[in-house]
Amino acid sequence: MGFGIDIGDLINIGLQIARSVEARDELLASQAKAEAARKEAERQKHVAAAEAKALENRKLAEKIAKESVAISCQSCGAHLACRKNSISFCEFCGSAIRVTAEGKASVLSPEARKAVIDRARAEHDKKNQ
16 A cells, blocks of 8 residues: 555546636636626727717707807907897907897897896896895
């Protein structure tokens, strides 16, 4: 009786080690594939979000273009883009300009300009109370 390991036992140990190494390698490869898939899914999510944002921006730009009109300020001649059916202020001279739904512009009197500003301040204050 010997205390040594025979060749058959050594072969079995070697096979078990080889299987263990193969299993570990397969697990690592599987984990790497899962991580790559996760990163690709994250990238696709960002791409989809960017495309959705671009579409939203295009729709908003189209809506603004439909609702806006290019005018010249009748007080100072500045070229402005104003929403139809609204009151805008010239960014150069401060004139209040009423733009009709058809896109025709007219400058409000100083009294009407003050009334528009006072009404806007009152609405702002009411909303922030």
